[in-house]
Ligand SMILES: Nc1ncnc2c1ncn2[C@@H]1O[C@H](COP(=O)(O)OP(=O)(O)OP(=O)(O)O)[C@@H](O)[C@H]1O
């Protein structure tokens with residue numbers, strides 16, 4: 001536990017390369033980053049890609065205790081994406097690693113480079129299913145709804161628990 005720290009939820013996704021290995025390695029790096037303590041880790045889910053046709057994703061979420069402001073946390077996430085050779089080509093296109101900052105306590109934050117809560121999290125079953133597993137009672141601050149209730153509003157039929165993960 002870090003004194004004066006905030007709780008943050010991060011979504012992880014990958015559909016290029018050895019996604020299981022990449023997600024495990026990314027979580028490991030996050031857990032070893034100064035100012036970050038890994039509090040909880042969801043199962044991994046195989047999910048049908050939303051967006052242009054592309055391979056299925058592996059998705060998961062983690063809860064972190066962080067002792068850094070939101071923009072610094074985003075910069076940390078972008079640096080980890082780069083380590084795994086993330087190249088931005090098309091919007092919502094395939095990627096070796098995607099890390100999205102979903103929630104930062106009950107903060108609502110809107111700048112050109114960072115929006116919290118993540119603006120599309122409420123419509124994404126591939127985010128809400130793993131997040132509900134580890135943070136069901138966390139209130140998404142824009143809607144005021146708990147994650148366990150938001151997950152009931154989306155179609156979860158394309159999100160499957162990865163066996164043996
Ligand atoms: N909450 C957030 N988490 C991550 N990135 C964010 C957030 N809010 C704004 N951004 C900005 O979005 C930029 C582009 O993100 P990215 O390329 O990962 O989008 P995407 O994964 O293709 O689509 P989506 O944002 O719908 O998940 C980042 O460089 C970052 O500046």
Ligand SMILES: Nc1nc2c(c(=O)[nH]1)N=C(CO)CN2
Nearest residue numbers: 013047048049050057092126
């Ligand atoms: N199933 C799934 N589809 C996606 C994902 C993702 O992580 N999982 N990420 C996207 C861009 O952030 C676009 N589409």
